[in-house]
Amino acid sequence: MAEGYSPLLISLKTAILATAVTVVLGILAARLVIRLPEKAQWLTDGILTLPLVLPPTVIGFFLLMIFGKNSPLGQALLQLGIRVVFSWSGAVIAAIVVSFPLMYRTTKAAFEQMDQNLIDAGRTLGLSERYIFWRIRVPVSLPGIGAGMVLAFARAIGEFGATLMIAGNIPGKTQTVPLIIYTATAAGDMHLAMQWVAVIVAISLLSIGGMNIWLARQERKAGGA
Amino acid sequence: MAEGYSPLLISLKTAILATAVTVVLGILAARLVIRLPEKAQWLTDGILTLPLVLPPTVIGFFLLMIFGKNSPLGQALLQLGIRVVFSWSGAVIAAIVVSFPLMYRTTKAAFEQMDQNLIDAGRTLGLSERYIFWRIRVPVSLPGIGAGMVLAFARAIGEFGATLMIAGNIPGKTQTVPLIIYTATAAGDMHLAMQWVAVIVAISLLSIGGMNIWLARQERKAGGA
Amino acid sequence: QTGDSTDNINLTISAAASLKNAMEELTPMYQEANKGQTLTFNYGGSGDLQKQIENGAPADVFISAAQKQMDALEQEGLLAGGTREDLLKNNLVLIVPQGNTEITTIEDLGTDKAVQVALGEPSAVPAGQYAEEALTNLNLLDSVKAKAVYGKDVTQVLTYVENGEVDAGLVYETDAKSVPDKVAIVSKVPESSYKTVIYPMAVLKDSTQLDAAKNFESFLKSDEAKVVFEKYGFEPL
Amino acid sequence: MSILVDIEKQFKGFNLKVQFESGEGVNGLLGASGSGKSMTLRCIAGIEKPDKGRIIVDGVTYFDAEKKINLSPQKRNAGYLFQNYALFPNMTVRQNITAGMKKGAECTQKILQQMLERFQINELENRYPAQLSGGQQQRVALARIFARSPKVLMLDEPFSALDTFLKWELQCEVSKILKDYEGTTLFVSHSRDEVFAICECVAVINDGKIDRFGALRNVFADPMSISATKLTGCKNISRIIPLQDHCFEAVDWGCVLCSDVSLSKDITHAGIRAHFFEPTEHPGENTIQIEIENVIESQFKVSVLFKPYGKEVNRPLCWDFERVHFGKEPGREFPQYLKISPQNIILMKG
Amino acid sequence: MSILVDIEKQFKGFNLKVQFESGEGVNGLLGASGSGKSMTLRCIAGIEKPDKGRIIVDGVTYFDAEKKINLSPQKRNAGYLFQNYALFPNMTVRQNITAGMKKGAECTQKILQQMLERFQINELENRYPAQLSGGQQQRVALARIFARSPKVLMLDEPFSALDTFLKWELQCEVSKILKDYEGTTLFVSHSRDEVFAICECVAVINDGKIDRFGALRNVFADPMSISATKLTGCKNISRIIPLQDHCFEAVDWGCVLCSDVSLSKDITHAGIRAHFFEPTEHPGENTIQIEIENVIESQFKVSVLFKPYGKEVNRPLCWDFERVHFGKEPGREFPQYLKISPQNIILMKG
Numbered sequence A, B: 001m002a003e004g005y006s007p008l009l010i011s012l013k014t015a016i017l018a019t020a021v022t023v024v025l026g027i028l029a030a031r032l033v034i035r036l037p038e039k040a041q042w043l044t045d046g047i048l049t050l051p052l053v054l055p056p057t058v059i060g061f062f063l064l065m066i067f068g069k070n071s072p073l074g075q076a077l078l079q080l081g082i083r084v085v086f087s088w089s090g091a092v093i094a095a096i097v098v099s100f101p102l103m104y105r106t107t108k109a110a111f112e113q114m115d116q117n118l119i120d121a122g123r124t125l126g127l128s129e130r131y132i133f134w135r136i137r138v139p140v141s142l143p144g145i146g147a148g149m150v151l152a153f154a155r156a157i158g159e160f161g162a163t164l165m166i167a168g169n170i171p172g173k174t175q176t177v178p179l180i181i182y183t184a185t186a187a188g189d190m191h192l193a194m195q196w197v198a199v200i201v202a203i204s205l206l207s208i209g210g211m212n213i214w215l216a217r218q219e220r221k222a223g224g225a
Numbered sequence C: 001q002t003g004d005s006t007d008n009i010n011l012t013i014s015a016a017a018s019l020k021n022a023m024e025e026l027t028p029m030y031q032e033a034n035k036g037q038t039l040t041f042n043y044g045g046s047g048d049l050q051k052q053i054e055n056g057a058p059a060d061v062f063i064s065a066a067q068k069q070m071d072a073l074e075q076e077g078l079l080a081g082g083t084r085e086d087l088l089k090n091n092l093v094l095i096v097p098q099g100n101t102e103i104t105t106i107e108d109l110g111t112d113k114a115v116q117v118a119l120g121e122p123s124a125v126p127a128g129q130y131a132e133e134a135l136t137n138l139n140l141l142d143s144v145k146a147k148a149v150y151g152k153d154v155t156q157v158l159t160y161v162e163n164g165e166v167d168a169g170l171v172y173e174t175d176a177k178s179v180p181d182k183v184a185i186v187s188k189v190p191e192s193s194y195k196t197v198i199y200p201m202a203v204l205k206d207s208t209q210l211d212a213a214k215n216f217e218s219f220l221k222s223d224e225a226k227v228v229f230e231k232y233g234f235e236p237l
Numbered sequence D, E: 001m002s003i004l005v006d007i008e009k010q011f012k013g014f015n016l017k018v019q020f021e022s023g024e025g026v027n028g029l030l031g032a033s034g035s036g037k038s039m040t041l042r043c044i045a046g047i048e049k050p051d052k053g054r055i056i057v058d059g060v061t062y063f064d065a066e067k068k069i070n071l072s073p074q075k076r077n078a079g080y081l082f083q084n085y086a087l088f089p090n091m092t093v094r095q096n097i098t099a100g101m102k103k104g105a106e107c108t109q110k111i112l113q114q115m116l117e118r119f120q121i122n123e124l125e126n127r128y129p130a131q132l133s134g135g136q137q138q139r140v141a142l143a144r145i146f147a148r149s150p151k152v153l154m155l156d157e158p159f160s161a162l163d164t165f166l167k168w169e170l171q172c173e174v175s176k177i178l179k180d181y182e183g184t185t186l187f188v189s190h191s192r193d194e195v196f197a198i199c200e201c202v203a204v205i206n207d208g209k210i211d212r213f214g215a216l217r218n219v220f221a222d223p224m225s226i227s228a229t230k231l232t233g234c235k236n237i238s239r240i241i242p243l244q245d246h247c248f249e250a251v252d253w254g255c256v257l258c259s260d261v262s263l264s265k266d267i268t269h270a271g272i273r274a275h276f277f278e279p280t281e282h283p284g285e286n287t288i289q290i291e292i293e294n295v296i297e298s299q300f301k302v303s304v305l306f307k308p309y310g311k312e313v314n315r316p317l318c319w320d321f322e323r324v325h326f327g328k329e330p331g332r333e334f335p336q337y338l339k340i341s342p343q344n345i346i347l348m349k350g
């Protein structure tokens, strides 16, 4: 493991930040969509699930088009001194994009499964839609949101195709564990690759385990019994 | 689109079959796991979510190890005249493996969110655990199961890394849409790539839309109101 | 634009993934000789690297596994003038799983001795392109095409051969040498049958460290570097 | 304060068509199971949207189909006690109660304490709904509604899960609160006694339609419709054939009785409350010679099922009377005749 | 048929420690809100697991902590009516009812029809629970339980959501079914009248413990404990100081009264049911001169709140009597004295 532990740290940092952002975005998106008429939802659902359907390399390619120096957005960001391509922020963006559908769809399902009576009760009590959402709908949907979080985190940790494209594969900077696995495999160094596979398996067991325990505690706090 | 429509057909066939299998496996796995003590669940969850964390190529590599000529299982299957490597069945297996965690985790969350009273009521009515599971728990958890299905289908349609490894990239046989997109992109034929991206976007919008509508109908049938 | 200060120079090199092992050995050598300079590598498929550069990836040097990508960047005016050089040559070899003695020449690919053959995807993998060219010229393409399995990269082709899933494969010599225990090199593919595989390199126009980048180029051309490249199966030019 | 409701809503198999108007005070809503009480309240609260009509509270239009007005539930400030409580499972009792209160630190605490005491749930403050019994949940839901003093108060069977003693105490508490309360209250209850103790007006709803609306005493004294008569607790109802003057033949009981008012043409049924028979030993006007079929004794009450002597009837009549000495064994002497005074005969339109 | 329950279960803030034994028949479970009625039923049904003790039904051990026996709910064949119904939301009324029935095409149909009629839900057969009113849901839940004739029947407030008339009809139906039923029934109700109409034995549960268990008449006639007295509907309770013979001073009422039995030492409270006062115009034994504080009139009943003349009391006494003529305005003459016969005084142990 010549690269030392930095891929591990980069992976964890990236996945944690990306998951945090995805969780918030996913919840907000689900919130917006469940308010739409049912007829409109098939379209939003289809679109918001796209990042899961497209091969990550294609996503990376689109991201490159969006954030690259040839795009207006990329230009604008460059003016502000922000460079997404070949930077850690690119890795985070890639991870957010690929993990988003998982969070969104799972959260939306949890919202839909909830007892509508509670929402109605909140409304007649004069609670604002915002309060009802954050203080009732979200806590009550915690099992679903938690599942979305676990999936999003796992996907973010494993992300690789899109990251490679937009953030590059730069040791110590954007080289995450999946990228080092890719590089090692490409260079025929199966031994190194398997070491890192072991690392990623360990991470995911630990972090998913940790998340499960944390979620169970939250639910116990919230759900009584 | 020199390859004609076959990548489309192969993709659809693969994804549909894989989703069907994943749905069943995911539901069964969720069923097994929710019965385990909470303490044991972090481990099972971690393990069953692994296929999402590992880069698809690594998964493909493991599948090759499992189903390849050098493995006992591969040998045994070959004796029976079944060849998984470089065949359509390989593509299906790859799609099942990568989409499984999505189905499993989402379904599990839906099961957990359900009103325990209904289960208890079923038990005191003398209904078998099997009946309670399939006729009450599953229908009541339909929004979550549906979300899992949509995610699994999307992931199966988009699957590419592992498929490529185990099923190869054989036009007319195992070349799915993502594979052709990858190939075209790598070759710098962005025009062809984008055509196929359009196809896959169309598929996913239509199929996810269709699934949403179907699910809404099921729920309306099942949930009243 | 070339206001290099002598220290704190950090060169970013986008290099074809197949160069990774050699570059890892060369890096400390270069940094020893050029105190204050560090090297950062970004490995990937040559096509991906090309796209990144086109979209503003801040690389100083690009080393491609084929001329095609370099040509594209040159046409787009993204290379620093006069810095493009051919660095290495690679050879296409015929490999078989360790222990397979049936196949002894490339012509055997056309016979029943080979049931399935792994090749790089011609449109995506340079090695696959060259292999197709060679097979065409050897009049084997029609018979091989029916038994071909295309890998998305060379690694995949190697894996198939290693595992005995296919009876033979065509890869670069460097790739074959990265897994010497598992695959056997049967023969080089006749050089006349395909265009020479050249790894070109160039400094990129947007580099702010032109001098250091050029210095790195000349280091790669040096004799001590050549020894390392040869060790990994390249033919330095 | 005033409330005007005039709405229609169609379901598959059920049509709601409710119309009433009332001022300040407590309005009872009586109706059989499935008659549309909860649905009416839900429409007023803004949870269901009627197909047609309007709802105006205190001059504010909550809903008007024609003018396309449909105020959000939040803006209606209507306190609705859900039949199944709808407590927030993720909040403690305290949080549930304070959730709906306007912010304002000090006062919040004071009101909370008041509510906890009033509904006898002090010790449950930090529990979650899942850790409460049915009756405890109901009390928390009540406290939650009262804590925010809404403009319209809608209580859907507020005491259904409470034991007699507690029900009695809370009924007192609630009626005290309601006396000082300045808004309109709609009170759904299945218990006549509860309605009688708390309400000033009553609406009787039958199969989605208001059958009768008026002051409590009037409705109970003269329910007018069959459904209202049943709901106010009358056990004896018979079809009638009007004879001359104030008299009629009670078809189901096989006897002739007279009322103190003259029978208008549309009267089709008559009713006698089981408590209103008076035992006597002599025949006379409105007096039936009885043949006892069955005697059911309960704690404080004896129910005697009887028919007019020698007649065949579809369904026996019921005479209830209070027992003053508990524990006396049956075997007492029953009277030979029962008399019913003309002013106690209820006349109904089919 | 027999049932033996002897269990303990601890919660944070609540301990259940219930012990009773009974044969065939209908056993009422009376208890204040939150006293542990539902929890007891849940333990018997096998939904909650007690910490200690055992449950034996008809010779079959359902639960035995020591022997580590804990039969699954399925094997217990106990029909438990959930307080919140727990209907399956994904099944129609018909499917809900037939779900628990043993297979057997013809019979299933017959029983289904019978249940639909009995509980007056024929027309709702194809509806989903979300499309039903509260009372309709309750009836479906009842039908679902009765459709499978379980060994132990546990009804948790089965009529709480029904209107008076329907409640009366279903009470008759259920008591008819229960008469023919060969198992044991546990019946939780908050309505004394219901318990009186249906049950043979009663257990009174107070704060998790059985206070009193016995035949209906005995428990109501001599409840013995304060909680049981309250739950059987006695509104007047006072601390006492025993005097010589059968007499005592009622501290809270400020008067001396006498019972017909001698007071054992542990008697600390006395009670008088509000119905058991008899008006009289002359002073005498057990006769109180009254000073009226308030008169509450309801449909058939008048409640007079009074205190002994010239005394200061913490809480007035209550005298209820039936009104025979409805609609008469108040302003009537009330008696000067109320008498209570010695055998109607309830004596309780603290």
Ligand SMILES: Nc1ncnc2c1ncn2[C@@H]1O[C@H](COP(=O)(O)OP(=O)(O)OP(=O)(O)O)[C@@H](O)[C@H]1O
Pocket (backbone or CB within 6 Å): B225, D011, D012, D013, D014, D031, D032, D033, D034, D035, D036, D037, D038, D039, D040, D083, E130, E131, E132, E133, E134, E135, E136, E161, E162, E163
């Ligand atoms: N979604 C629906 N579709 C069809 N009918 C419905 C629907 N919801 C309710 N109903 C019917 O509307 C009627 C009125 O229901 P509502 O809940 O108002 O009754 P209720 O008077 O409150 O009765 P209860 O005293 O039993 O609670 C019922 O007959 C019910 O079956």
Ligand SMILES: Nc1ncnc2c1ncn2[C@@H]1O[C@H](COP(=O)(O)OP(=O)(O)OP(=O)(O)O)[C@@H](O)[C@H]1O
Pocket (backbone or CB within 6 Å): A225, D130, D131, D132, D133, D134, D135, D136, D161, D162, D163, E011, E012, E013, E014, E031, E032, E033, E034, E035, E036, E037, E038, E039, E040, E083
């Ligand atoms: N999970 C829990 N943790 C702590 N206390 C609990 C829990 N569940 C129930 N309790 C308490 O146990 C007591 C008994 O509850 P139970 O549901 O048996 O009451 P009940 O007699 O049925 O009352 P009701 O008539 O109001 O339904 C209540 O005081 C309740 O607060």
Ligand code: MOO
Pocket (backbone or CB within 6 Å): A186, C016, C017, C018, C044, C045, C046, C047, C064, C065, C125, C126, C127, C153, C154
């Ligand atoms: O640029 Mo590559 O990784 O040799 O195909």
Ligand SMILES: [Mg+2]
Pocket (backbone or CB within 6 Å): D037, D038, D039, D083, D156, E133, E134, E135
């Ligand atoms: Mg209702």
Ligand SMILES: [Mg+2]
Pocket (backbone or CB within 6 Å): D133, D134, D135, E037, E038, E039, E083, E156
């Ligand atoms: Mg209860």
